Amino acid sequence: MSIIIETKDLKKLYGSKENISAALNGVDMQVEKGEFLGIMGPSGAGKTTLLNIISTIDKETSGSYFFEGKDMSKVKGKELAEFRKNKVGFIFQDFNLLDTMTVQDNIALPLALGRVNHQEILNRVNEIAGFLGLKDHLKKYPYQLSGGQKQRTAAARALMTNPSVIFADEPTGALDSKSSAELLSCLTSMNEKFNTTIIMVTHDAFAASYCRRIMFIKDGKIHAKIDKNKDRKEFFQRIMDMSASMGGEINELI
Amino acid sequence: MNSFSLAFGNFKRNIKTYGLYIVSMIFSVLVYYNFISLKYNPDFQKARGAVDYINGVSNVVSYLLLLFLIFFIWFSSSFFLNQRKKEIGIYAFMGVANYQIGFIYAAEVIFIGLTAIIFGLLLGVVFCRLFLMMLAKAAIMNMKIGFFVSYKALIQTAVTFFIIFFINSLLGYINIVRSKLIDLFNASKREEQLPKVNYIKGLLSVIFIGTGYYFATHAIGVKFLSYIPLAVLFVVMGTYWLFESFYSLVMKVIINNKKILYKGVNIVSMSNIAFRVKNNYRALSAVAVLVAVTLTSYGTVSSLKYFVNIRDSLQSPYAISYVSDNQDVKNQVKDTVKKDNLSITSEENTKFCLIKTQIDTGFGMPLEDASAIRYSDFLRISRNLNSKKLKEIEKNKPESGEILYIESPAVVMSLVNYENVKTTISKKEFIIKNTFKTPLFGAGLAFPCIVMSDNDYNSIKSVGKEYEFNGININNTDNLKSLTEKLKKITPVKDSLYANTSKDISSFNMFGIIYFLGAFLSLVFIIATGTIIYFKLISEAYLDKEKYSILKKLGMTKKEVYRALSKQISISYVLPLIVGIIHSCVAMSVLSEKMHYNIIIPSLYSILLFALVYGIYFIGTARKYLKIVM
Numbered sequence: 001m002s003i004i005i006e007t008k009d010l011k012k013l014y015g016s017k018e019n020i021s022a023a024l025n026g027v028d029m030q031v032e033k034g035e036f037l038g039i040m041g042p043s044g045a046g047k048t049t050l051l052n053i054i055s056t057i058d059k060e061t062s063g064s065y066f067f068e069g070k071d072m073s074k075v076k077g078k079e080l081a082e083f084r085k086n087k088v089g090f091i092f093q094d095f096n097l098l099d100t101m102t103v104q105d106n107i108a109l110p111l112a113l114g115r116v117n118h119q120e121i122l123n124r125v126n127e128i129a130g131f132l133g134l135k136d137h138l139k140k141y142p143y144q145l146s147g148g149q150k151q152r153t154a155a156a157r158a159l160m161t162n163p164s165v166i167f168a169d170e171p172t173g174a175l176d177s178k179s180s181a182e183l184l185s186c187l188t189s190m191n192e193k194f195n196t197t198i199i200m201v202t203h204d205a206f207a208a209s210y211c212r213r214i215m216f217i218k219d220g221k222i223h224a225k226i227d228k229n230k231d232r233k234e235f236f237q238r239i240m241d242m243s244a245s246m247g248g249e250i251n252e253l254i
Numbered sequence: 255m256n257s258f259s260l261a262f263g264n265f266k267r268n269i270k271t272y273g274l275y276i277v278s279m280i281f282s283v284l285v286y287y288n289f290i291s292l293k294y295n296p297d298f299q300k301a302r303g304a305v306d307y308i309n310g311v312s313n314v315v316s317y318l319l320l321l322f323l324i325f326f327i328w329f330s331s332s333f334f335l336n337q338r339k340k341e342i343g344i345y346a347f348m349g350v351a352n353y354q355i356g357f358i359y360a361a362e363v364i365f366i367g368l369t370a371i372i373f374g375l376l377l378g379v380v381f382c383r384l385f386l387m388m389l390a391k392a393a394i395m396n397m398k399i400g401f402f403v404s405y406k407a408l409i410q411t412a413v414t415f416f417i418i419f420f421i422n423s424l425l426g427y428i429n430i431v432r433s434k435l436i437d438l439f440n441a442s443k444r445e446e447q448l449p450k451v452n453y454i455k456g457l458l459s460v461i462f463i464g465t466g467y468y469f470a471t472h473a474i475g476v477k478f479l480s481y482i483p484l485a486v487l488f489v490v491m492g493t494y495w496l497f498e499s500f501y502s503l504v505m506k507v508i509i510n511n512k513k514i515l516y517k518g519v520n521i522v523s524m525s526n527i528a529f530r531v532k533n534n535y536r537a538l539s540a541v542a543v544l545v546a547v548t549l550t551s552y553g554t555v556s557s558l559k560y561f562v563n564i565r566d567s568l569q570s571p572y573a574i575s576y577v578s579d580n581q582d583v584k585n586q587v588k589d590t591v592k593k594d595n596l597s598i599t600s601e602e603n604t605k606f607c608l609i610k611t612q613i614d615t616g617f618g619m620p621l622e623d624a625s626a627i628r629y630s631d632f633l634r635i636s637r638n639l640n641s642k643k644l645k646e647i648e649k650n651k652p653e654s655g656e657i658l659y660i661e662s663p664a665v666v667m668s669l670v671n672y673e674n675v676k677t678t679i680s681k682k683e684f685i686i687k688n689t690f691k692t693p694l695f696g697a698g699l700a701f702p703c704i705v706m707s708d709n710d711y712n713s714i715k716s717v718g719k720e721y722e723f724n725g726i727n728i729n730n731t732d733n734l735k736s737l738t739e740k741l742k743k744i745t746p747v748k749d750s751l752y753a754n755t756s757k758d759i760s761s762f763n764m765f766g767i768i769y770f771l772g773a774f775l776s777l778v779f780i781i782a783t784g785t786i787i788y789f790k791l792i793s794e795a796y797l798d799k800e801k802y803s804i805l806k807k808l809g810m811t812k813k814e815v816y817r818a819l820s821k822q823i824s825i826s827y828v829l830p831l832i833v834g835i836i837h838s839c840v841a842m843s844v845l846s847e848k849m850h851y852n853i854i855i856p857s858l859y860s861i862l863l864f865a866l867v868y869g870i871y872f873i874g875t876a877r878k879y880l881k882i883v884m
Contacts, residue, residue: 101521112518118516
């Protein structure tokens with residue numbers, strides 16, 4: 001399988017000369033095409049920073065980052081915007097839907113901005129909305145939807161451009177457990193059906209158990225990696241054990 | 255820290271943040287001071303004293319200005335208050351009582367008010383000179399208005415604005431005391447909703463505007479006074495509904511037409527606009543009406559100014575004119591001219607009758623003095639003077655029983671339509687075939703003139719008395735004044751002698767002042783309406799910040815963001831401007847008919863000026879908007 005994301009000694013430093021803190025302190029990672037990767041770790045470990053850098057929302061301080069073999073530190077301005085528009089999709093914790101648009105228009109947004117023929121856009125919206133169970137909600141506005149429906153709309157939007165990678169930052173953070181389970185099975189089937197690479201940051205072991213591989217980060221470094229072997233329940237147990245051994249946030253308070 | 259020092263601290267910190275609010279307050283004070291000080295300026299009063307009703311006009315203008323400034327300050331203050339609601343909500347959340355917060359806010363408004371008064375007056379005094387220079391240049395006045403600081407005006411402005419600001423702070427205080435914590439927190443996050451479309455109102459709006467236009471264009475003669483208010487009422491109602499329903503109807507169509515919507519940034523800008531219709535239609539329709547009023551009044555006054563120049567040709571087609579049919583007297587005049595080493599370039603001698611007419615316009619016009627001439631003579635004079643109306647005059651040959659009506663050269667505009675109106679001249683009835691504004695005798699014979707068929711003239715001539723009008727143009731008019739003095743010594747000529755020695759000063763002053771007041775008021779209206787839209791859009795920018803940050807994450811480039819928001823912004827400037835321009839075009843075309851003169855040039859000029867100012871506002875708003883959302 002081909003490697004889609006590769007980082008070498010990725011560092012992100014914050015603060016000025018005397019008081020530097022490293023959010024990322026040398027991360028080497030590789031993601032293969034079609035993977036469903038979870039990134040876990042205690043708060044402040046640097047998982048969101050890592051996701052922001054590999055999704056090009058943020059820039060690394062040092063180290064290198066290759067996307068499909070391309071050095072991303074050299075991509076800037078318009079090319080970067082094009083990259084975000086066509087190569088990657090985003091799902092955020094707080095949905096980030098536009099209140100002024102219907103579900104249909106929200107999903108259509110990336111392609112409309114890309115000046116695709118409107119009939120083609122409508123066909124694709126219908127296809128994806130059908131896949132994610134949003135067909136009956138297309139004419140509604142975001143404020144008329146439940147949290148789960150909103151997040152599925154965001155997932156549909158992320159899928160529109162048929163991106164190489166979808167980045168999901170705590171997608172279940174604002175959802176109840178039932179909606180979470182629904183969304184996660186959607187992500188899983190997206191991953192299986194369209195062979196879309198998904199990279200998901202989460203602190204929720206249940207959500208993480210849907211991934212095929214988990215990368216644990218602590219103090220800006222990769223702490224451990226575990227792969228799913230058999231079923232989800234067994235994987236969930238291993239994730240819980242690993243989290244406990246890393247010593248989560250609770251220790252910091254003692 | 256007590257509430258008072260908290261308010262003062264807030265005020266100091268906010269000076270930068272709410273710069274435009276303070277600047278608009280300062281602007282209001284500056285404008286009002288300049289206007290009031292003009293009223294007290296002794297030079298201006300001297301000029302004004304000449305014409306009584308200018309006094310009334312400038313009083314009305316000052317009330318209008320004050321009324322508008324009060325509205326403007328109220329609008330800006332409510333914008334300011336809404337911007338602050340979240341901050342106020344945090345105070346409330348921390349357990350500060352509403353009346354204390356209200357007091358802090360009210361004190362802040364008073365601080366801002368005092369700053370505005372002090373800076374406004376200082377700048378007012380400084381700019382007064384510039385203002386007067388503009389006045390002298392804009393108005394075609396040959397009077398000089400000196401620089402002058404009026405303590406009366408200073409005090410009057412300060413007191414007026416202090417009262418306005420005080421009432422404003424009181425209103426803000428009441429607003430805050432009455433508001434609930436939840437409202438304060440959500441004030442800047444009001445849920446926006448797509449408006450419900452009302453098809454009937456949408457249709458009615460167009461019908462209403464059409465009806466208003468009908469009344470405006472048919473407001474002739476007696477109907478004028480009853481039709482014009484009706485026209486205004488219908489047009490204002492129609493405009494209001496146009497923005498409420500018709501506009502949202504159109505936006506709904508666009509939103510549902512995916513072919514238009516899914517074309518680049520349209521999806522962003524159109525959705526935003528559609529969602530704002532409900533919050534914005536009131537302000538947009540108010541601005542559209544204000545634009546129409548401003549354009550029309552500016553168009554009118556600049557037409558008047560333009561017209562004064564044209565009127566010169568109507569007033570004085572000849573350098574010298576007198577009435578006499580005595581050949582000896584005529585020769586004496588010619589000799590006097592020749593003695594001054596001047597030669598006569600053109601000469602006109604025409605017979606006319608002085609008659610009394612009663613025109614049945616329905617206004618109950620009294621018996622009127624008029625001159626009467628033959629059509630053949632009229633045609634000849636029009637040819638010699640190169641009248642612009644020559645072609646029409648040639649087409650309108652009066653038959654027996656028909657006359658042409660030439661308004662007195664002193665008339666600027668009349669509300670009366672003379673066409674096809676019955677006229678009684680020495681007990682005979684005539685029909686006015688047409689009416690013209692064209693040079694004929696000039697101010698030397700300042701009566702309206704009746705042009706008759708040659709036969710009718712001959713029968714009238716036998717009843718009344720016939721005179722002869724003589725007009726002379728000379729090669730050099732520099733020393734016309736001394737020539738006039740010499741001519742006055744010829745006794746038979748003395749009474750009817752008219753020389754175009756200088757432009758008619760008194761009327762020029764009058765027009766100058768009217769023009770200036772109108773232009774000044776228009777300028778204030780343009781700036782203030784532009785600022786109102788600006789405030790509205792900038793408060794939207796804060797609401798849009800989140801939307802655009804999402805869009806940026808989704809890969810929208812800065813250029814695309816700029817394109818989307820300029821579309822979104824431009825509609826708020828362009829729509830009221832277009833509606834206002836259409837309204838004012840109708841109004842000005844009615845006016846043009848009343849003045850019997852084409853006012854396309856001054857109207858076009860004022861429309862362009864307006865569009866230019868709004869264009870500048872648009873660029874400023876787009877920049878500020880981009881800064882907020884990026």
